[in-house]
Amino acid sequence: METIEQVLESRSIRVTAMRMLIYKFLAEKEVAVTLSDIENAFVKADRTTLYRTIKTFEEKAIVHQIDDGTGITKYALCEQGCNCDIKTDLHLHFHCNNCNETICLTDHKIPQIKVPDGFVSENVNLVVKGICDKCSG
Amino acid sequence: METIEQVLESRSIRVTAMRMLIYKFLAEKEVAVTLSDIENAFVKADRTTLYRTIKTFEEKAIVHQIDDGTGITKYALCEQGCNCDIKTDLHLHFHCNNCNETICLTDHKIPQIKVPDGFVSENVNLVVKGICDKCSG
DNA sequence: ATAATAATTGCACTTCCATTGCATTGGTTT
DNA sequence: AAACCAATGCAATGGAAGTGCAATTATTAT
Numbered sequence A, B: 001m002e003t004i005e006q007v008l009e010s011r012s013i014r015v016t017a018m019r020m021l022i023y024k025f026l027a028e029k030e031v032a033v034t035l036s037d038i039e040n041a042f043v044k045a046d047r048t049t050l051y052r053t054i055k056t057f058e059e060k061a062i063v064h065q066i067d068d069g070t071g072i073t074k075y076a077l078c079e080q081g082c083n084c085d086i087k088t089d090l091h092l093h094f095h096c097n098n099c100n101e102t103i104c105l106t107d108h109k110i111p112q113i114k115v116p117d118g119f120v121s122e123n124v125n126l127v128v129k130g131i132c133d134k135c136s137g
Numbered sequence C: 001a002t003a004a005t006a007a008t009t010g011c012a013c014t015t016c017c018a019t020t021g022c023a024t025t026g027g028t029t030t
Numbered sequence D: 001a002a003a004c005c006a007a008t009g010c011a012a013t014g015g016a017a018g019t020g021c022a023a024t025t026a027t028t029a030t
Helices: A004-010 A017-028 A035-041 A047-059 B004-010 B017-028 B035-041 B047-059
Strands: A063-066 A074-077 A091-096 A102-104 A120-131 B063-066 B074-077 B091-096 B102-104 B120-131
Touching (some): A004 A017, A017 A035, A047 A063, A047 A074, A063 A091, A074 A102, B017 B035, B017 B047, B035 B047, B063 B091, B074 B102
Parallel strands (some): A091 A120, B091 B120
Antiparallel strands (some): A091 A102, A120 B120, B063 B074
């Protein structure tokens, strides 16, 4: 089991208290979070710091951005083996219309999508919307 | 061939000059447009009017909203037989990373996506990103 | 250890898009 | 023509994303 420090260092991200806390927060969440969510969890920290921390994590492929159609960008920790930095990596996310939460379905692969002649597919954003397991129960 | 008036009336949308112009603009565009695009095309009209017209069209299922991941909402006329009002209707859009345009690929159906037990799929948002036919040529 | 250097954080501000309240105009109906 | 309701225009707000700069903190070199 890797420690948070090791994760950060392995991606050449300097270890700071703030970054460790944010990483921990993301790791404990099982759903994707917005910047506001993080803001509310760390009221003492400045919004900009949180914003830039997430951006750093994103650049270093520790976190990936999710566009679930709500208009607000969400973020989630990349799973072990997630190649968010590679453009051809396929994400599948589920957005619950009831509780408004977005979940990474990492073990559900996206089928190959055919595009017309002349079009080159580089990336696919697939969001399934509906009712999640907690809300449908 | 239906006239614009007929289209609007059949959806119980009152026919006004503004609405006809906006409908015509959308019909002539082969790509999805942003509110700003419409704004630039109708400099004399107020932004709010354009915004509300689009919202009206959306409610009446004449136009559908597209979230292509650029962060800016885009709109496009629904095709003949498009059931945007029905939640189970599946959209497929292509966003060009080069020219930044978004195209509806209405004749490309989305394959059935499996979701885990307990999850109920109501809708799927699928955006393929890459290079469009014009830019790849 | 201390100075020099570089990265991180916090504050203030800006920009952009989406949205709403309210007054005014314009079209329908009786 | 009067009354009514919808559509339009103006002004303003809210929220999220992003940037510049100063202050702080950590790292490196002397």
